[in-house]
Amino acid sequence: MIFEIGGRKLNSRLFVGTGKLSTYKLIPEIVEKSGVEVLTVAVRKINPDAKIENVLNYIPKNIVIMINTSGARNAEEAVKIALVGSEIVNSKWIKVEIEADTRYLAPDNEETLKATKILVEKGFHVFPYINPDLILAKKLEKVGATAVMPLGSFIGTNRGIKCETLIKPIIQELRVPVIIDAGIGKPSDAAKAMELGAEAVLVNTAIAVAKNPVDMAVALSMAVKAGRVAYEMGILEEKEFAEATSPLTGFLSDGRK
Amino acid sequence: MIFYLNGKKIKWDKNSCLIIDILEKYNYSLDAVAVLVNDEIVKKDLWKNFQISNGDKIEVVGFVGGG
Numbered sequence: 001m002i003f004e005i006g007g008r009k010l011n012s013r014l015f016v017g018t019g020k021l022s023t024y025k026l027i028p029e030i031v032e033k034s035g036v037e038v039l040t041v042a043v044r045k046i047n048p049d050a051k052i053e054n055v056l057n058y059i060p061k062n063i064v065i066m067i068n069t070s071g072a073r074n075a076e077e078a079v080k081i082a083l084v085g086s087e088i089v090n091s092k093w094i095k096v097e098i099e100a101d102t103r104y105l106a107p108d109n110e111e112t113l114k115a116t117k118i119l120v121e122k123g124f125h126v127f128p129y130i131n132p133d134l135i136l137a138k139k140l141e142k143v144g145a146t147a148v149m150p151l152g153s154f155i156g157t158n159r160g161i162k163c164e165t166l167i168k169p170i171i172q173e174l175r176v177p178v179i180i181d182a183g184i185g186k187p188s189d190a191a192k193a194m195e196l197g198a199e200a201v202l203v204n205t206a207i208a209v210a211k212n213p214v215d216m217a218v219a220l221s222m223a224v225k226a227g228r229v230a231y232e233m234g235i236l237e238e239k240e241f242a243e244a245t246s247p248l249t250g251f252l253s254d255g256r257k
Numbered sequence: 258m259i260f261y262l263n264g265k266k267i268k269w270d271k272n273s274c275l276i277i278d279i280l281e282k283y284n285y286s287l288d289a290v291a292v293l294v295n296d297e298i299v300k301k302d303l304w305k306n307f308q309i310s311n312g313d314k315i316e317v318v319g320f321v322g323g324g
Contacts, residue, residue, distance in 0.1 A: 017322075017323060017324025018322035018323060018324070019321075019322045019323040019324040020322065020324075021322050024322060040323060040324055041320040041321065041322065041323055042320065042321050042322070042323020042324075043318055043319070043320060043321075043323075044318060044319070044320075044321045044323075045263045045264075045316055045317065045318050046263075046285070046289075046290060046317050046318060046319040047263050047265075047317075048262065048263075048283035048284070048285070048317075052319075052321065054286055054289040054319060054320065055320050055321055055322050056289060056320055057289075067320075068323045068324065070323055070324070080296075080298075083298055084291045084293065084298055084318055085291070085320070087291040087298060087300065087301065088288075088289065088290065088291050088319065088320060089320070155324065182324075202324070204324030205324070208322075
């Protein structure tokens with residue numbers, strides 16, 4: 001089930017963040033076993049005395065690298081991080097993540113819109129991480145965002161798709177894809193996101209801190225596939241009363257008193 | 258001359274310094290970093306010619322794991 005996004009044809013609807021991994025050495029196996037094709041990375045100062053490994057050395061060549069602007073506190077900083085990142089790696093995929101709040105890491109929707117507009121004009125494929133707000137999502141679509149990425153719940157909270165009633169209208173009203181980002185803590189959350197009609201999900205913590213990140217990536221990948229198939233088949237509406245599945249005729253008791 | 262590398266004061270014992278000199282001295286992997294001087298990105302193809310001035314603020318950045 002190939003789909004197209006940001007100028008790329010992809011099979012996997014599971015995008016994975018590379019933060020919090022105990023070792024980057026896990027990345028190739030995560031990619032190989034789960035079939036993930038999009039990975040996010042962040043931009044940071046690299047000090048001469050710090051022995052920080054280069055995450056790029058562990059990312060297979062065919063992978064789409066999404067540059068995350070995390071750490072940006074406003075649009076100006078996000079744009080700078082995107083430009084710096086694209087100097088290092090030949091990627092036009094930018095996750096705009098702008099947080100002015102440290103407790104909830106809540107995205108700043110207003111600054112995110114500004115940064116998205118600027119980066120689209122510079123030719124990037126922009127994936128803004130947002131609080132689920134339909135009107136903002138429409139504005140992002142209008143300025144040319146490749147997709148919008150509303151949070152299911154706050155980053156790293158593992159609480160699942162708590163914002164369902166706010167995300168559904170975004171999925172229904174926008175023509176651009178909706179990727180549910182943040183809060184997905186387990187496979188059922190990922191399946192739920194896909195059943196709602198998300199184009200893809202972005203998961204980091206649930207995989208990175210799992211006992212075995214490779215196995216968890218595989219589990220999430222299966223859940224994403226299952227949820228997507230179910231969405232395409234059509235999710236049935238919920239009903240108040242029971243509706244029999246076995247025929248309501250020919251009971252053994254028929255004709256007896 | 259002196260300059261600041263990622264906020265740390267560096268005393269350079271020569272009077273001239275190119276970006277490439279700094280990157281090589283501190284063993285940066287050239288294909289893994291980007292460089293900003295006084296908050297402006299200096300493109301890779303200019304590193305061999307870009308002269309650092311006394312007091313410049315240099316930032317060397319790269320990728321790390323992130324969501």
